[in-house]
Each structure stands twice: as C-alpha cells, then as structure tokens.
Amino acid sequence: xxxxxDVRNVSKRFTTGGMMNRxxxxxxxxxxxxxxxxxxxxxxxxxxxxxxxxxxxRMILGLEEPSEGEILVQEKRVDGRAGRASRLDFMAxxxxxxxxxxxxxxxxxxxxxxxxxxxxxFLPDPDRxxxxxxxxxxxxxVGLSLAEVGGRFPHEMSGGQLQRAAIARALIPNPRLLxxxxxxxxxxxxxxxxxxxxxxxxxxxxxVSVIYITHDLATAYYISDxxxxxxxxxxxxIGPGHAVLDTPEHPYSxxxxxxxxxxxxxxxxxxxIDPDIIAAAETLSRRxxxxxxxDDGRRVMVHGSAPNAAG
Amino acid sequence: xxxVLHDLVRYNIEFAIGLGLMTAIVIFAGLSFVSPVDPxxxxxxxxxxxxxxxxxxxxxSRGQDLFWQLTFAFRNSLVFGFTVAIxxxxxxxxxxxxxxxxxxxxxxxxxxxxxxxxxxxxxxxLVLFYFVFRDDLDSFRLALIMACFGWPFDAxxxxxxxxxxxxxxxxRHAVFAGMSTRKILFEEHLPYVMPIIFSTFMNNMLWSIxxxxxxxxxxxxxxxxxxVGTVLYWANSHSAMVVGVWWWVVIPIILVVMTFLGxxxxxxxxxxxxxxxxxxxRMGA
Amino acid sequence: MTDDILKVSDLKAYYQMNYYGNNFxxxxxxxxxxxxxRGEVYGIAGESxxxxxxxxxxxxxxxxxxxxxVSGSVRYDFAGHPIDLxxxxxxxxxxxRWKHLSYIMQGSMSVLNPVRxxxxxxxxxxxxxxxxxxxxxRDRIVAHLERLKLPAEVLQAYPHELSGGMRQRVTIGLAxxxxxxxxxxxxxxxxxxxxxxxxxxxxxxxxxxxxxxxxIFVTHDMSVHANVADRVGIIYAGNLVExxxxxxxxxxxxxxxxxxxxxxxxxxxxxxxxxxxxxxxxNLAKPPxxxxxxxxxxxxxxxxxxxxxxxxxxxxxxxxxxWRWSEVAPLVDHGMRQExxx
Numbered sequence: 001x002x003x004x005x006d007v008r009n010v011s012k013r014f015t016t017g018g019m020m021n022r023x024x025x026x027x028x029x030x031x032x033x034x035x036x037x038x039x040x041x042x043x044x045x046x047x048x049x050x051x052x053x054x055x056x057x058r059m060i061l062g063l064e065e066p067s068e069g070e071i072l073v074q075e076k077r078v079d080g081r082a083g084r085a086s087r088l089d090f091m092a093x094x095x096x097x098x099x100x101x102x103x104x105x106x107x108x109x110x111x112x113x114x115x116x117x118x119x120x121x122f123l124p125d126p127d128r129x130x131x132x133x134x135x136x137x138x139x140x141x142v143g144l145s146l147a148e149v150g151g152r153f154p155h156e157m158s159g160g161q162l163q164r165a166a167i168a169r170a171l172i173p174n175p176r177l178l179x180x181x182x183x184x185x186x187x188x189x190x191x192x193x194x195x196x197x198x199x200x201x202x203x204x205x206x207x208v209s210v211i212y213i214t215h216d217l218a219t220a221y222y223i224s225d226x227x228x229x230x231x232x233x234x235x236x237x238i239g240p241g242h243a244v245l246d247t248p249e250h251p252y253s254x255x256x257x258x259x260x261x262x263x264x265x266x267x268x269x270x271x272x273i274d275p276d277i278i279a280a281a282e283t284l285s286r287r288x289x290x291x292x293x294x295d296d297g298r299r300v301m302v303h304g305s306a307p308n309a310a311g
Numbered sequence: 312x313x314x315v316l317h318d319l320v321r322y323n324i325e326f327a328i329g330l331g332l333m334t335a336i337v338i339f340a341g342l343s344f345v346s347p348v349d350p351x352x353x354x355x356x357x358x359x360x361x362x363x364x365x366x367x368x369x370x371x372s373r374g375q376d377l378f379w380q381l382t383f384a385f386r387n388s389l390v391f392g393f394t395v396a397i398x399x400x401x402x403x404x405x406x407x408x409x410x411x412x413x414x415x416x417x418x419x420x421x422x423x424x425x426x427x428x429x430x431x432x433x434x435x436x437l438v439l440f441y442f443v444f445r446d447d448l449d450s451f452r453l454a455l456i457m458a459c460f461g462w463p464f465d466a467x468x469x470x471x472x473x474x475x476x477x478x479x480x481x482x483r484h485a486v487f488a489g490m491s492t493r494k495i496l497f498e499e500h501l502p503y504v505m506p507i508i509f510s511t512f513m514n515n516m517l518w519s520i521x522x523x524x525x526x527x528x529x530x531x532x533x534x535x536x537x538x539v540g541t542v543l544y545w546a547n548s549h550s551a552m553v554v555g556v557w558w559w560v561v562i563p564i565i566l567v568v569m570t571f572l573g574x575x576x577x578x579x580x581x582x583x584x585x586x587x588x589x590x591x592x593r594m595g596a
Numbered sequence: 597m598t599d600d601i602l603k604v605s606d607l608k609a610y611y612q613m614n615y616y617g618n619n620f621x622x623x624x625x626x627x628x629x630x631x632x633x634r635g636e637v638y639g640i641a642g643e644s645x646x647x648x649x650x651x652x653x654x655x656x657x658x659x660x661x662x663x664x665x666v667s668g669s670v671r672y673d674f675a676g677h678p679i680d681l682x683x684x685x686x687x688x689x690x691x692x693r694w695k696h697l698s699y700i701m702q703g704s705m706s707v708l709n710p711v712r713x714x715x716x717x718x719x720x721x722x723x724x725x726x727x728x729x730x731x732x733x734r735d736r737i738v739a740h741l742e743r744l745k746l747p748a749e750v751l752q753a754y755p756h757e758l759s760g761g762m763r764q765r766v767t768i769g770l771a772x773x774x775x776x777x778x779x780x781x782x783x784x785x786x787x788x789x790x791x792x793x794x795x796x797x798x799x800x801x802x803x804x805x806x807x808x809x810x811x812i813f814v815t816h817d818m819s820v821h822a823n824v825a826d827r828v829g830i831i832y833a834g835n836l837v838e839x840x841x842x843x844x845x846x847x848x849x850x851x852x853x854x855x856x857x858x859x860x861x862x863x864x865x866x867x868x869x870x871x872x873x874x875x876x877x878x879n880l881a882k883p884p885x886x887x888x889x890x891x892x893x894x895x896x897x898x899x900x901x902x903x904x905x906x907x908x909x910x911x912x913x914x915x916x917x918x919w920r921w922s923e924v925a926p927l928v929d930h931g932m933r934q935e936x937x938x
C-alpha cells in the first residue's frame with residue numbers, strides 16, 4: 001500500500017516576544033497520521049481555536065516549516081522553500097481551499113482569472129480551447145458553469161458559489177489531495193450543505209482525498225471516513241469517524257460532543273455541560289500521554305500516572 | 312476612460328476645480344511651443360513695463376516679456392516635477408512591493424539601502440552635485456538625482472501595505488493558482504497601492520518643484536534655463552520688489568499657487584476615486 | 597404579563613446612496629410586522645444581507661445615514677417610558693439606553709475599551725443610570741459579577757488579559773447590570789468555541805430568566821435558536837417570512853425556506869443525505885417580484901412569481917408568508933426526541 005500523505009511525528013513551536021521575555025508556544029506536538037493513495041477518503045481534523053489544526057494544515061501545504069519531524073506527499077518531502085519547479089509539482093497534487101470565500105478571490109479582479117491561471121500553469125499543453133474546456137469541466141464538477149462564472153466579480157456571487165468556484169479552481173490540476181480549512185462557517189446557512197455535499201461527491205465521484213478541518217462535530221460526522229481530535233497541539237483521539245463521535249473515549253472528545261448544540265430538544269433549552277468532564281479535559285491537557293490502540297481501530301491518548309479520570 | 316472623467320467632473324467638485332486649474336496651467340505651459348520669442352535672449356523688449364495689452368504680464372528688468380518667459384518656465388518645471396515623480400514612483404513601487412511580499416533577507420537588505428537614503432541629507436548632496444557638474448547640471452540630470460532621493464519614505468509606506476496583502480487569503484490562493492511572484496505583485500497587489508502612489512505622486516511633484524525653486528533662487532542650478540526657480544532667481548538678483556517691478560514676483564507666485572492647489576485637489580479626489588473600497592462600492596458590492 | 601414590550605408595525609428602512617451617478621436604494625427592511633412579549637427570548641435568523649442586521653440597527657435606535665427609516669413604527673412599552681423610535685429624539689433615546697434597552701454585540705472588543713480596566717468601563721456605562729457611586733456602586737457590580745460567575749478581580753483587569761469567553765461574559769454583565777427590560781443580542785456567541793459558546797448561552801439564558809427581561813437574539817445559527825429562543829422569526833430579503841414557537845419551527849416549519857434551514861443541520865448519529873438549497877439571496881437593490889424566495893423555491897408556482905404572499909396565521913402564534921404553506925413538509929426527520937447528550 002502506497003501512501004498519499006504521511007505526517008511523521010511533526011511538531012511546531014512558535015517563538016514570540018523579544019530578547020527579554022522570549023516565550024515559545026507549542027502549536028503542534030508530535031502529530032502523526034497517514035492517508036492511503038489507493039482509497040480516497042475524507043479525513044477530518046477537529047479542534048477548537050488554538051488546537052493547532054490550522055498550523056498542521058499549513059505545514060502540509062508547505063506554508064510553514066515543521067520544527068521537528070517531516071511530512072511526505074507521495075513519498076516526497078514537503079518543502080516550502082524548494083525551487084519553483086518542485087513547488088509547482090507539489091501544487092499539482094495538493095491544493096488548498098481557504099476559509100473565507102469572500103477573501104479567496106481578489107475583490108478587484110474577475111473570478112475566472114484564477115481558474116485560467118491555474119489551467120495555464122498546470123495543464124500539459126495549454127491553448128485557449130483546452131484552458132476553457134478545463135475551466136468549464138472543473139466548474140461543472142461543482143455544479144457551476146463557465147457561462148455563470150466567466151467575467152464575474154466576487155461581489156456578484158454568493159459565498160456558497162464563491163466557495164464552490166474556489167474548489168473548482170483547486171480541481172483543475174487534478175490534485176490527489178484537497179486541504180479544506182474550515183470551508184463552511186463563513187458561508188450562509190442555506191448554502192452550507194452544498195459545500196459539504198460537494199466534498200462528499202469529490203471523494204465518491206472523482207476519487208479526490210480531502211482533509212477537512214473544522215470545529216463542527218456534526219458536519220464532521222456527516223462526511224468523515226476517519227477523523228482526529230486535537231487539543232492544544234496534541235492528537236487526543238484518532239480513528240473511524242462514526243466510532244469516535246458515537247462513543248468518544250477521551251474526556252476532551254466527550255467534552256466537545258457535550259458542547260454540541262442539539263436541535264433534537266428544540267425549545268427545551270438544555271444547555272448544561274457536566275462540570276466533571278470540563279475539569280477532566282482541562283487537567284489531562286497538561287499531563288503527558290501517549291496514543292494507545294483500541295479494538296475498533298481508533299487510537300486514544302492515555303495519560304500516565306493517575307488513573308483515567310474519565311471514569 | 313472618458314466616462315470615468317465625465318463622472319468625476321460631474322460628481323466631484325474638488326476634481327472639477329483641480330482639473331480646471333491644471334488644464335489652465337498646462338495650456339499656459341503649452342503656449343511655449345508657439346512662442347514668438349526665445350526665452351534665453353535678453354533685451355528684446357523695453358524693460359520694466361507693467362502689465363498692459365501688449366505685454367500681458369509686463370516685462371522684466373532684463374527686457375524679456377514675462378508672459379512668454381513664464382510659459383517656458385512652467386513647461387520646464389512641470390516636466391521636471393513629472394520626471395522626478397515618475398522615476399521615484401517606479402523605484403518605490405518596485406522596492407516596496409518586493410520588500411513587503413518577499414520578506415526575509417531580501418526585505419532586510421532593501422530596507423537597509425532604503426534607510427541609508429533616508430539618512431543622507433539631501434540639500435548638501437545636491438549642492439555638491441552642482442559643484443561637480445557646474446553648467447552641465449541641466450534640469451534632466453537634476454531630476455535624475457532628485458528621483459534617487461524621492462523614493463525611500465514612500466517605499467516604506469508601500470511595503471507596509473504589501474505586508475498586509477501578503478497575508479490575505481487571495482494572495483495564497485494566487486500562489487496555488489501557479490501565478491509567478493511578478494504577476495502577484497503587479498496584478499494582484501498593485502491596485503491596492505495605487506491610492507498611495509497617486510497621492511505621493513502629487514506630493515512628490517510639489518516637493519521636487521519646491522526644491523528646484525530653492526536651489527535656483529540660491530543659484531545652484533543652470534540659471535540660463537527658464538524655470539519657476541530661475542525666474543525668481545533673476546527677480547531677486549534685480550531686487551524686483553525693491554525697484555517696484557512687483558509683477559515679476561507676484562505673477563509667478565500666483566501661478567505656482569494655482570499649480571500646487573490644482574495638484575493637491577486632483578490628488579485628493581482621484582485618491583478617493585481609485586481607493587479599492589470606493590471602487591467596490593461603485594461596482595455595487 | 598403577556599402584553600407586548602415591543603411592537604413593530606410595517607417597518608421600512610432603506611439604504612439610500614448616491615455614488616458617482618449610480619443611485620442605490622437598498623430595501624434592507626421592507627415591511628416587517630412583529631412583536632415581542634415581556635420576558636421572552638425572540639430569536640431572529642437570517643443570512644448575510646437578508647436585512648437582519650439593519651433591522652437590529654433600527655431596533656437599537658442606531659440609524660445612521662445612509663440607512664433611513666422610511667415608514668412604520670417601533671414602539672417600546674417600557675415601564676413609565678413608552679417610546680416610539682420613529683418619532684423619538686436623541687434625548688428620549690439617551691434616557692432609555694442601558695436602563696431600559698441594552699445591547700450585547702458580537703465583538704466584545706467594540707464595547708470594551710482596550711486601554712481601560714474593566715472596572716472603569718463599568719463606571720462609564722452604569723454609574724449614571726444606576727445613580728450609585730463609590731463603595732455602593734462597587735458592591736453592586738461585584739454582586740452582579742458573582743451571578744455571572746466572574747471573580748471581582750476582573751474589575752482590575754484589562755480586556756486583553758481575559759479569555760474570549762470571559763470577555764463575552766463581561767459584556768453580558770455590562771448589558772444586564774442596570775436590569776434593563778429589553779436586551780438586543782446580536783450574534784453574541786458567534787466567535788466563541790463550541791464548549792464556551794454553550795456555557796455563555798446558558799449563562800445568558802439563566803440571567804434572562806432571573807431578571808425577566810425580554811431578549812431579541814440574533815444569529816444565523818439555527819442550532820443556537822433551538823436552544824435559547826422561545827419563538828423564532830425568519831428574515832429573508834428584508835421580509836419576515838415565518839415566525840412561530842421554536843419547537844414548531846423545527847418540527848413543522850410552514851415556509852419552504854425555514855424547512856431548508858432546519859433540514860440542512862446535520863446531526864451526530866445521522867448520515868442521511870442533507871438537501872442543499874441552490875441559488876443566492878436576492879440583491880435587495882432589485883428584489884424579484886412576487887414572493888422574494890420564489891427563484892430558489894422548490895414549490896414555486898406562477899402565482900408566487902406575481903404576488904407577494906401576506907403573513908398568515910396558520911396556528912396559534914405561528915405565522916408564515918407562503919401561498920403553499922399547507923404543502924410544506926419537514927424535509928428530513930429532525931429527530932425531535934429527547935436525546936440525552938452525555
């Protein structure tokens with residue numbers, strides 16, 4: 001089995017402050033996981049703000065250099081400072097979708113400009129006709145068309161349409177892996193599902209693997225094959241999506257699930273969270289631990305010395 | 312382009328006034344091309360004549376018709392200011408955008424050079440150049456030298472905007488769309504620094520024309536070439552105000568004030584017009 | 597205690613702009629009729645550019661050009677201080693601020709001055725309306741903070757020294773310290789992490805119950821409404837398209853737009869395909885004729901393209917603006933069961 005993406009024991013420290021009060025923040029600590037090249041899947045990274053999920057995504061894209069460990073895409077090391085040719089090679093395989101669709105396109109420029117540039121750069125022999133065909137084909141995959149998008153400015157389209165156009169742009173080089181960093185929250189409620197369903201169809205119909213980064217457990221449950229939960233830079237639980245979210249084991253995973261606002265008892269206003277879970281998640285976040293295998297394929301962080309406080 | 316002008320004139324009173332003033336000055340300067348007299352010749356007219364139907368702006372103590380003399384002076388000064396502004400804008404855009412976007416050691420070394428130019432005292436250096444070149448210091452050479460000093464402050468300003476743009480999502484998006492650095496700088500980021508470039512363009516013109524006047528009045532330029540500065544130099548050396556030839560000083564100053572006011576109003580109004588935010592609003596966002 | 601504290605009738609507020617010869621008239625609020633009862637939480641949902649934030653601006657008496665109140669009335673019935681914002685002047689409005697009508701805004705930083713200690717901010721806001729000073733004032737504030745589970749030390753802190761959740765609790769404290777009768781909460785928890793969000797919502801709900809204040813709670817997030825609102829009103833393209841008791845809105849929506857909003861919320865434990873609604877919200881500078889939802893509506897018929905439907909009462913407390921409301925059915929089973937989250 002060959003790997004599409006291999007994240008090996010990656011850590012990232014940021015140092016802030018001047019000479020007097022130098023502080024270092026551990027954004028990501030010894031993160032490791034792999035994705036197979038044969039089986040396209042949606043792999044979700046769940047975490048709150050400050051969990052390191054975005055830093056991890058930026059490292060996979062080569063926008064940030066890991067402090068320790070390495071990241072391999074199709075057996076080649078990701079290196080943001082490599083020459084232009086090898087970066088373009090990398091971009092042909094891995095493409096990002098950013099968080100804010102209104103920011104993803106230069107507001108002063110036409111949207112199709114980004115699609116055209118991508119096609120011109122990544123297609124083997126780009127002439128006018130093939131470029132337009134590729135743009136249209138990619139837009140068709142996301143439920144748009146060149147006739148709708150061509151010549152339009154970003155402010156003329158909805159957030160949902162823009163996000164889909166951004167995904168279409170990312171699909172033009174036929175990448176194997178799409179990294180979607182919180183692609184949904186900035187999109188209007190009525191249009192969100194169109195994005196989430198699209199990620200699903202990319203996997204099922206076009207064989208693209210997706211790393212979906214979110215803080216929303218409900219959409220994660222809806223589309224993930226596998227997922228991992230990060231707390232302050234550490235992976236606390238990783239495994240099959242449904243198994244982990246149906247019965248989360250680590251206290252922090254359970255806390256996140258308890259934080260989900262349920263619509264099942266609409267109008268009843270049940271908002272309390274068990275304070276024990278909050279306390280357990282908080283204490284364990286400071287304690288060292290290591291990931292242990294479970295029978296259902298998940299791995300959970302167990303913390304040494306004290307017995308599991310989840311009890 | 313025409314509709315843009317039309318809109319601006321119709322809906323922006325500052326622009327209309329600024330455009331009116333500058334058009335008048337440019338036409339005035341343009342009249343130099345049909346001038347019947349050679350501005351370098353002296354005693355072609357009766358000296359010290361006040362403004363009259365024959366000599367609209369009067370004549371000076373050197374026997375020159377001031378109207379035609381000033382058309383040449385304004386043409387030369389405007390061309391001078393324009394040259395300095397354009398050249399120094401080119402340098403500041405290139406340095407500012409590159410420095411802000413690329414960052415790292417490129418940024419550090421460019422800003423090191425930048426700071427050296429900020430620190431060098433410009434006036435003594437220009438005087439030094441005058442002593443080196445002497446009569447070869449024509450206004451084009453002076454413009455080149457001034458351009459070398461006119462960019463560093465604006466380059467820093469542009470750099471700070473470019474640093475903000477670097478972290479906008481559309482920049483990263485453009486990188487992953489395979490755009491080259493040059494394309495990102497000049498097609499994605501340039502529109503955002505255009506307002507700065509415009510306003511500093513006008514400022515720079517004002518600064519360089521003002522500097523030229525200073526140097527000329529002190530006699531540190533080629534005094535045989537008519538410019539706003541040299542006109543005042545001659546007026547001063549003939550003690551124009553003392554001997555009562557007031558029009559030799561007052562008329563050029565009124566015209567200079569008109570020029571400066573016109574440039575200023577154009578800067579303010581076009582600035583508002585090309586600001587990305589107002590551009591977006593006009594597009595109906 | 598069932599009378600209305602706020603009554604909005606036929607409210608129209610437009611943005612009128614003239615920009616280099618392009619005249620814009622954006623009909624952000626276009627004929628809204630609604631009322632809020634004493635002591636209830638009324639949720640307002642709507643997407644970006646639906647007009648909901650303009651509506652809130654009008655309710656908060658924060659109408660600034662280019663936004664203009666075109667017609668209608670906004671009547672608050674405060675104890676001893678009835679006021680109609682459409683006709684009130686600045687002095688009247690100043691008299692009700694904070695004491696009767698207060699706000700919780702999305703960015704806590706916009707209320708909290710970053711270079712002033714929290715205690716000073718409390719003084720600025722509340723000292724005059726409460727008519728207290730010195731020791732007595734401080735005791736009152738500390739007692740109030742205790743309710744919000746905030747230690748008295750926060751009064752010595754600067755805003756940046758507090759976490760996002762703490763800051764938002766402080767703004768809730770500011771909004772509630774004068775015991776107002778009406779609170780406008782505009783996306784107060786949107787920027788918070790899920791766990792903190794739930795805690796803050798609970799706190800807000802508890803203190804509201806305790807004080808008996810009426811709240812208008814604005815958010816685009818339907819799952820928040822499900823948990824805090826007594827009634828929910830949906831705004832689409834400047835119109836109120838449906839309002840009703842929260843539970844009914846989720847179990848039996850009577851407007852196709854509501855049905856879609858509710859159905860598009862995925863749920864843990866359920867992977868059934870969720871429907872997506874296509875198209876985009878209309879441009880309020882030139883809204884479509886007839887029902888403004890018809891270009892995106894799966895049930896649209898010829899009549900919807902011509903005539904705008906009125907807000908019709910379909911059951912007690914439940915009103916909808918749809919010609920075909922009787923045919924609207926929930927799109928997915930939304931699991932209205934007593935799920936125990938544990």
